[in-house]
Each structure stands twice: as structure tokens, then as C-alpha cells.
Amino acid sequence: MALKPIELAAPGPVIPVIVIQRVDDALPLAEALLAGGVRVLEVTLRTPAALEAIRRIARELPEALVGAGTVRSVADAQAARDAGARFAVSPGYTSEIGRACRQIELPLLPGVATPSEVLAATADGYDFLKFFPAAAAGGIPMLKALAGPFPDVAFCPTGGLTPENARQYLALPNVKVCGGSWLSPQATIDAGDWAQITRLARAAQALRED
Numbered sequence: 001m002a003l004k005p006i007e008l009a010a011p012g013p014v015i016p017v018i019v020i021q022r023v024d025d026a027l028p029l030a031e032a033l034l035a036g037g038v039r040v041l042e043v044t045l046r047t048p049a050a051l052e053a054i055r056r057i058a059r060e061l062p063e064a065l066v067g068a069g070t071v072r073s074v075a076d077a078q079a080a081r082d083a084g085a086r087f088a089v090s091p092g093y094t095s096e097i098g099r100a101c102r103q104i105e106l107p108l109l110p111g112v113a114t115p116s117e118v119l120a121a122t123a124d125g126y127d128f129l130k131f132f133p134a135a136a137a138g139g140i141p142m143l144k145a146l147a148g149p150f151p152d153v154a155f156c157p158t159g160g161l162t163p164e165n166a167r168q169y170l171a172l173p174n175v176k177v178c179g180g181s182w183l184s185p186q187a188t189i190d191a192g193d194w195a196q197i198t199r200l201a202r203a204a205q206a207l208r209e210d
């Protein structure tokens, strides 16, 4: 049974946006994030290693909920699904991608940055949307403004979020979770400093406003 996209928001306040350069980093990185309490993992399809990374995490770490980010086409969505991705995240929205994901039962978190894009995604039945690039597209004032005409839409702001400003985003009623790359810095991965990744994950989990 495919999960509903909004269920991606429940496990934690931050979804890590991951770039895998070497496939052998995938499992230790995912394990380090899991150890810090982060179980929803977005592996971006930005590198040649991404699909194999998703495949390994899906196969070896069933407690993780691994998905594919940077889904830019129907072919990307299909490849992600075939690799075992449990969800997809796209930086923008097209009906083609929205319909294809529904057809292959791949839950989609579609990216939007404007009211027109919110209209397009909601018209196709998507009401939990990634707000990207959040800081550059208007940040917190934009999310507050979108709450007026779209009280029924929830957002995952991503792009320019930091451990310092994430709490303010998460305090907005229409923000259910946020995304960020700060949990998996390339230099920390290169150093194999998995304990530091776990510390970053734990700190991100602690951002949850109760």
C-alpha cells in the first residue's frame, strides 16, 4: 500500500536532502541519520550514484523511508520507483509528472514557488507541496501569504533553510515539515565522520515544536 505524501511529515521535522557522490557512502550515511532519529531520506537524482544508493538503502535498511529527489521527468520517476524509492520529490511541477506518479503509485511531493503552480498541483489532487526554493522565493512572508487563498494546502519549505531559521518556518501552521541539505554536508561525508551526521540528525529532530 503506497503511503500518502503527508505521511512523510510525521517522522520528523526535517527531511534531509542528500547528494551521494560514492555509492559506498549510502549505507553508512543512512545508518548515521537513522541513529539520530531521522528516517525519511531524500536521495537526489543529481549524481550517477543516486539510483544505486536508493536501491541499497531500500534493500538493506527497511526502517528507513527512502525516496528520490530532483525528479524532473516521468523517466526519473519510473527509474526511482524501479530502484525501490518509496516517494518522489520534484523541484517543480508538471501535470505529466503528477499523473505519471499517480499511475505508478509513487507518492509525490511536488515543488511549487508561485500561486499559479499551487493551482496546477492542487487541480491534479496534490495538496502537500514542497515550497522551493523557499528562501529565494519569498520565505516565511510568502508562506504566510499563501495561507490566505490556500488554507487547505500544506508545505515543506526547502532551499536556504538552516538550523537557525528552520524553527521559524516550522512554527507556521501551513508548514508540516521542512527539507534541507545541512544534515549531510559533503565534507563530513568525505571524512566518514558518521558520528557528526548522527549529531546533526539528532539536533534536527529536536527542532520539532511540541
Ligand SMILES: O=C(O)C(=O)C[C@H](O)[C@H](O)COP(=O)(O)O
Pocket: 017, 044, 046, 069, 070, 071, 089, 090, 091, 111, 132, 158, 159, 160, 161, 179, 180, 181, 182
Ligand atoms: O535537488 C532538488 O531536487 C532540489 O529541489 C533542491 C534541494 O531541495 C535544495 O537544493 C536543498 O536546499 P539547501 O538545503 O539550501 O541545500
